[in-house]
Amino acid sequence: MSKIIKHTDPFIGEIELREVATVAISHWESVKYYIIETEKFKSRGLANGIWEQIEDGEINHLTGDQVQAISRIYDKLTRID
Numbered sequence: 566m567s568k569i570i571k572h573t574d575p576f577i578g579e580i581e582l583r584e585v586a587t588v589a590i591s592h593w594e595s596v597k598y599y600i601i602e603t604e605k606f607k608s609r610g611l612a613n614g615i616w617e618q619i620e621d622g623e624i625n626h627l628t629g630d631q632v633q634a635i636s637r638i639y640d641k642l643t644r645i646d
Contacts, residue, residue: 594620
């Protein structure tokens with residue numbers, strides 16, 4: 566996994582993103598999730614962002630609400646009761 570790509574974000578400029586997960590949405594479609602790998606942004610507290618890349622190649626930065634929703638869903642799916 567650990568594939569690193571370069572992306573130009575409209576707010577912070579060119580960054581390097583490391584792939585952390587690929588999620589299958591359907592038989593034909595998947596979404597890739599990335600975190601920031603650029604050292605200068607990690608030290609400025611921007612390392613918590615998550616970006617998603619859909620099949621057509623478009624990369625979007627997720628909002629805090631979207632990240633929390635994904636976290637809650639993952640927690641529910643993986644929790645052992």
